[in-house]
Amino acid sequence: MTAVSRFVISLLFIAAGVNHFVSPDMYLKIMPAYLPWPLFSVYVSGFFEMAGGIGVAVPKLRRAAGWGLIALLVAVFPANVEMVLHADRFPEIPFWALVARLPLQGVLIAWVWWAAVKRVGATDE
Structure with missing residues (x-):
């Protein structure tokens, strides 16, 4: 099960990272206004998502x-808050889904920890 989780995590983060370069406008919409260099930040986060997935x-x-x-999931959490605070920018996404993303970030953090960080017995599989 852990191997399957690692595979899925790898695919999800690589795909999400690639998407930062393919569709940066989507990510620019969720970038909090107080953060400098929004496009650069989108590309950097995409790069680190791909690197982490690999x-x-x-x-x-x-x-x-x-x-x-x-660390990346914690760092991008303000973008999830931004989506809830400015739901009008995302009329195609139901408000409940925007709100659900907030605790989902914690679930993703726990999943990554369980699949990639937690030591399994004396070895790391």
Whole structure:
């Protein structure tokens, strides 16, 4: 089950990271106005999502990548708050879904920790 979770996490973060470069406008809409260099920030977060996704798939990099993804998930949380505070920018997304993203971030953090950071027995599978 852990191997499947790692595979899914890798795919999700790599795909999300690629999407930052393919569709940056979507991410620019959720960037809080107080953050400088919005487009650069979108690209940097996309790069680190891809790097983390790849790292989770590589046993020697897995724990570091997991910690990096957890840090990234914490760092991008203000964008989720921004979506709730400015729901009018996202008429295609139901308000309940925007609100649901807030606790979902905690679930993602726990999932990454369980699949990539937590040591399994004496070895790291």
